[in-house]
Amino acid sequence: MAKVVRVLAVLLPALLPGLTAPAVAEPAPLPWTGSWETAPSGTAAALPGAAVRNVVHLSVGGTAVRVRLSNRLGTAPLRLGAVTVALSRAAGPEAVPGTLRTATFRSATELTVPAGADAVTDPVPLRAPAGADLLVTVYTPENSGPATYHRTALQTSYVAPAGAGRAADEDGTAYTATTSRWYYVTGVDVRGPAAGSVVAFGDSLTDGNGSTPDTNRRWPDRLAQRLREQRLGVLNAGIAGNRLLLDGAGPSALARLDADALDRAGVRVLVVFEGINDIKGTPEANDTAAFAGAYRTVVTRAHARGVRVVGVTLTPYAGYPAWTAAGEAVRQRVNAFIRDGGAFDAVADVDATVRDPDDPGRILPAYDPGDHLHFNDAGMAAVADTVHRVLTQEPLRSGLTGRAHATAPVTRTAPRPRPAGR
Numbered sequence: 001m002a003k004v005v006r007v008l009a010v011l012l013p014a015l016l017p018g019l020t021a022p023a024v025a026e027p028a029p030l031p032w033t034g035s036w037e038t039a040p041s042g043t044a045a046a047l048p049g050a051a052v053r054n055v056v057h058l059s060v061g062g063t064a065v066r067v068r069l070s071n072r073l074g075t076a077p078l079r080l081g082a083v084t085v086a087l088s089r090a091a092g093p094e095a096v097p098g099t100l101r102t103a104t105f106r107s108a109t110e111l112t113v114p115a116g117a118d119a120v121t122d123p124v125p126l127r128a129p130a131g132a133d134l135l136v137t138v139y140t141p142e143n144s145g146p147a148t149y150h151r152t153a154l155q156t157s158y159v160a161p162a163g164a165g166r167a168a169d170e171d172g173t174a175y176t177a178t179t180s181r182w183y184y185v186t187g188v189d190v191r192g193p194a195a196g197s198v199v200a201f202g203d204s205l206t207d208g209n210g211s212t213p214d215t216n217r218r219w220p221d222r223l224a225q226r227l228r229e230q231r232l233g234v235l236n237a238g239i240a241g242n243r244l245l246l247d248g249a250g251p252s253a254l255a256r257l258d259a260d261a262l263d264r265a266g267v268r269v270l271v272v273f274e275g276i277n278d279i280k281g282t283p284e285a286n287d288t289a290a291f292a293g294a295y296r297t298v299v300t301r302a303h304a305r306g307v308r309v310v311g312v313t314l315t316p317y318a319g320y321p322a323w324t325a326a327g328e329a330v331r332q333r334v335n336a337f338i339r340d341g342g343a344f345d346a347v348a349d350v351d352a353t354v355r356d357p358d359d360p361g362r363i364l365p366a367y368d369p370g371d372h373l374h375f376n377d378a379g380m381a382a383v384a385d386t387v388h389r390v391l392t393q394e395p396l397r398s399g400l401t402g403r404a405h406a407t408a409p410v411t412r413t414a415p416r417p418r419p420a421g422r
Helices: 002-015 219-226 253-262 276-280 288-304 325-340 350-354 377-391 396-401
Strands: 032-037 042-044 050-057 062-070 078-080 082-087 111-113 117-120 124-128 133-140 147-150 157-160 177-179 185-191 196-202 232-238 267-273 308-312 346-348 359-363
Touching: 032 062, 032 196, 050 185, 062 082, 062 133, 078 133, 082 124, 111 117, 133 185, 196 219, 196 253, 219 232, 219 377, 232 253, 232 267, 253 267, 253 288, 267 288, 267 396, 276 325, 288 308, 288 325, 308 377, 346 377, 350 377, 377 396
Parallel strands: 032 232, 196 232, 196 267, 267 308, 308 346
Antiparallel strands: 032 185, 042 147, 050 133, 050 157, 062 117, 062 124, 062 185, 078 111, 082 133, 157 177
């Protein structure tokens, strides 16, 4: 009889599932959201044997991070000997004690990234608050050829010339050199309660030229502060010298759109502020239809990924050495299309915000760092305010409260753009 009871105890739950206690569903993992980004702008000489401690400023926080690294513009396989992450203790290369973590790639501590490819680390358990500075240290034991980097970091990072074993240092004594570039690292995603991310896509005006270095006063940083209560990350995909229609500093906007914007984690809205370098560059672009076609292509590709797009009007540059009356006429025609062409989901009229009402072809002196093209800290804040107003009004507000676009990055070879000429 005892044997029969034991058999029934095994069989009854399977035969009569309705009589058993309901299974408790495991909570879904929190989503990944982009918290920081920089776009590859070109290459620099490799630093064989060195460890570069990149300082990056998060927009939103989480309980885990994953790091995006790139050999996209390299010409040879890139050997990553070690990658670590830690919270920055203060200005400098020192980590908050107890926060340094070794990043892995499918559980391995080393990885070789093919030329033209991007990579992403495994999730790294690390509680990182919004607005924190993160130290991402990359040790490259050998010369892997030209290093993919971001030139205009406007942020001091640190280098240990003899980097073997130094990526795991909490103290910064080995980091005796500094650099104003970000090497290899192109993004940090966080896992947590963030509601998604906004990508700021553009040129030097977005990259931050004219703002105060080491202060995070680029307009995307200021926008991140304004969106923090909404738990929205802001990703800076600006490249100084970048162009909409042609390769310039870095691949053209159309060539890099997926890798630098649409493939990022949790993207909800793309803010496009690009085109002035096409007007004032060599060769000059003066065909308004070409600008319109490029903007429409960006919007179409973004909409296919469920991402809404804000167009930003091109801002004044009279007084800059490359200004011409013909170029100003092109800018006005392009702005007329951005405002009234119906291509974008919304328009941020930054031109109207920053221009001098007494001389509309020029930036207001209060926003001009002196070169008559870029923005100082006050100008950057004004741009952020203008974009913020658009994002928090309909129809964009509903786009920021809907379902975020998700990505699952893997180590892969991306379509290879032409390396930048500088």
